[in-house]
Amino acid sequence: MGKTLAVNAGSSTLKFKLFEVPSESVITSGVVERIGLKDSIVTIKYGDGKKYEDTLDVDNHEAAIQLMLDKLLDLHIIEDYKEITGVGHRIVAGGEDFTDSVLVDDDVLAKIESLAEYAPLHNPAEAMGIRAFRKILPDVPNVAVFDTSFHTSMPQVNYMYAVPYEYYEKFGARKYGAHGTSHRYVANRAAAMLGKPLESLKLITLHIGAGASITAIKDGKSFDTSMGFTPLAGIMMATRSGDIDASLVAFLMQKLDIKDANDMIEILNKKSGLIGVSEYSADMRDLEKVQGHNAKAHLARDMYINRIVRYVGQYIAELGGVDAIVFTAGVGENDIPIRQEVADKLSYFGIAVDPEKNNIRGVERDLSTDAATVKTLLIPTDEELMIVRDVERLTD
Ligand SMILES: Nc1ncnc2c1ncn2[C@@H]1O[C@H](COP(=O)(O)OP(=O)(O)O)[C@@H](O)[C@H]1O
Numbered sequence: 001m002g003k004t005l006a007v008n009a010g011s012s013t014l015k016f017k018l019f020e021v022p023s024e025s026v027i028t029s030g031v032v033e034r035i036g037l038k039d040s041i042v043t044i045k046y047g048d049g050k051k052y053e054d055t056l057d058v059d060n061h062e063a064a065i066q067l068m069l070d071k072l073l074d075l076h077i078i079e080d081y082k083e084i085t086g087v088g089h090r091i092v093a094g095g096e097d098f099t100d101s102v103l104v105d106d107d108v109l110a111k112i113e114s115l116a117e118y119a120p121l122h123n124p125a126e127a128m129g130i131r132a133f134r135k136i137l138p139d140v141p142n143v144a145v146f147d148t149s150f151h152t153s154m155p156q157v158n159y160m161y162a163v164p165y166e167y168y169e170k171f172g173a174r175k176y177g178a179h180g181t182s183h184r185y186v187a188n189r190a191a192a193m194l195g196k197p198l199e200s201l202k203l204i205t206l207h208i209g210a211g212a213s214i215t216a217i218k219d220g221k222s223f224d225t226s227m228g229f230t231p232l233a234g235i236m237m238a239t240r241s242g243d244i245d246a247s248l249v250a251f252l253m254q255k256l257d258i259k260d261a262n263d264m265i266e267i268l269n270k271k272s273g274l275i276g277v278s279e280y281s282a283d284m285r286d287l288e289k290v291q292g293h294n295a296k297a298h299l300a301r302d303m304y305i306n307r308i309v310r311y312v313g314q315y316i317a318e319l320g321g322v323d324a325i326v327f328t329a330g331v332g333e334n335d336i337p338i339r340q341e342v343a344d345k346l347s348y349f350g351i352a353v354d355p356e357k358n359n360i361r362g363v364e365r366d367l368s369t370d371a372a373t374v375k376t377l378l379i380p381t382d383e384e385l386m387i388v389r390d391v392e393r394l395t396d
């Protein structure tokens, strides 16, 4: 018996779960939300129904990791870090090197850090998490679980960019996708809910949170996904633009007198998406409160929905049909009106959500009407469970 910790650094959140292994029972689960925004929310569930909640400013992921480490002891979830026997870390970018999770050694850590350009909002924070644990628990194995691994099954026709081929060969310029651990988890749960083998299903999984991506799954494998070389591409996100015409980068650099392309990319990563358009907030909860009287907040939300609808339509065409679509992640699990609107806009394809069934947050449920020919499923993601399973598999 041991205790394995799963650490999941997202762009706006730090999520963690401590599991007893091999039973996989959850000892504690915590989340620091709105990292870098005002009023970050810390929620830690532990013990028999105990809950710690606080609102404070958590400026960056380093502070969030320190907070997690402090609270594990302060709340007596553990008495000593030495009780932790294994740590699994979500890593967004693994490039073409990591088709599966790996035990972290110096080389792996160096490689993760060198892939910072492939996921600038994530890999540096995630590498920092690994360093923190290597320092406090030098003898405990760390396992890296890559978002990109699930997408290494994509056919070349789907992952290539139509740029000179040698850029792929020389520099690895291609689509890698992200959120693979989540897409993989919800796809497996969807198959279980539908009572069919995953390999027999065509699925479209909508991981829509602060970071958001949509994946087309065929034969149980990732077939296409909306994120690209980095998690900047695809649908609109909390602070990321999603797909834009690349010419706009050069045009805006000129207009804004920006000399370094990375500064422009930072605007597309951190100042665009919901926050950029609404000029109000990156958080869908804030936008929904004001959308009745704030036109830009309303527009931002409508654009967010439009981009989701576009990609689902595209993937239904690419897959040649679809058996089920799945909503997951922060917005997908909690935003009742967005789920309804997305489904309503896709009714042409036989997608139909029952408003009563949809009136729920954060539990597994089939939301479809009886007449729907394509199922719509709500499935809370559990990246941490997948991470812990990989720690067990690789450290046994
Ligand atoms: N009750 C809610 N209603 C609408 N949106 C929500 C709700 N709770 C969370 N969200 C959205 O989910 C986002 C966080 O998504 P999540 O997947 O947890 O984050 P990350 O992408 O950082 O992993 C928030 O920014 C917010 O927009």
Ligand SMILES: CC(=O)OP(=O)(O)O
Pocket (backbone or CB within 6 Å): 009, 010, 011, 012, 092, 122, 147, 178, 179, 209, 210, 211, 212, 231
């Ligand atoms: C890849 C990515 O965008 O992750 P997250 O949604 O956790 O920010």
Ligand SMILES: [Mg+2]
Pocket (backbone or CB within 6 Å): 010, 011, 209, 211, 329
């Ligand atoms: Mg996430």
